[in-house]
Amino acid sequence: MDKVLDVKNLHVSFDTHAGEVKAVRGVDFHLMKGETLAIVGESGSGKSVTTKTLMRLIPNPPGRIKEGQMLFEGKDLVKLSEKEMEKIRGKEISMIFQDPMTSLNPTMTIGKQVMEPLIKHQNMSKDAARKRAVELLSLVGLPNPEERVKQYPHQFSGGQRQRVVIAIALACNPKILIADEPTTALDVTIQAQILELMKDLQKKIDTSIIFITHDLGVVANVADRVAVMYGGQIVETGTVDEIFYDPRHPYTWGLLSSMPSLEASEEIELYAIPGSPPDLLNPPKGDAFALRSEYALKIDFEKEPPIYQVSDTHFVKSWLLHPEAPAVEPPAMVQQQKRPMPSNYDKPVLFEEAR
Structure with a gap:
């Protein structure tokens, strides 16, 4: 498999009144084509800052990339201008955020919101974009998509809104899909449906996924590798x-x-x-x-x-x-895991233990 993303020695800081918050400190990881990489850890560990930095969504100021490279298909995202990033963001790299209600515009119909990236990045006509929006809503499992494109976010349940957000993120067949705790705001039954949907869609469109979560149970079901x-x-x-x-x-x-x-x-x-x-x-x-x-x-x-x-x-x-x-x-x-855990801790004890 080929590397679609290679992050090297990434440092991200926020300048606050109290001083410099070193939110990301020397992070290295890569993402292969077609794989799912899960990034796990407690709140405050730097997961979301890392992935929002990939999209260059960290506000500057107060945030800044101090050091490092983010190589996407040979291009260093750190060095790209905002105009160049606009061509990548939503088209080549898309993101699904935690809360689907705050990700959707309550004043716009669902159809217009799904059509937006198609018109902007694919130069589709409105008619072609609307037809594709119906196809996308059907792809993510929403019934009666021809009628639902005319409706507003408040007319959808939480799980349905998250399906809409996934449809928007997948509209341009991105090479990387970043999912920032996409099931946190949903109940357990709907979580399982959304996770199954993402696994199914990944196979259909052959995208690579970075999945952010603090739930290791989710990781076991969706990921190929874990950081x-x-x-x-x-x-x-x-x-x-x-x-x-x-x-x-x-x-x-x-x-x-x-x-x-x-x-x-x-x-x-x-x-x-x-x-x-x-x-x-x-x-x-x-x-x-x-x-x-x-x-x-x-x-x-x-x-x-x-x-x-x-x-x-x-x-x-x-x-x-x-x-x-x-x-x-x-x-x-x-x-107590199902398999025996191999161990290579058979060296002499030379380090002084702290306690």
């Missing part, structure tokens, strides 16, 4: 199987342990990660997760860990993978 984000950095990347069955970063362990499981024994209580995400106005020295981790080593408070390669697709930013790190066992909830 775990914390404190403005990506701390672990791997295939879905690697993240679920062979996680190596303590933060990933925490996220997995906090997931309810029908298979967990009654003796194991649901885990909650202690503390709060770091203040990125003054990012912590060393490993950003150290203050919340029971597995923290002395070096975690002194020096930022490098990225260790576990396999061709699995990368972890943690001192626990250093050859001299102590052997540690993942939490019980993580070890």
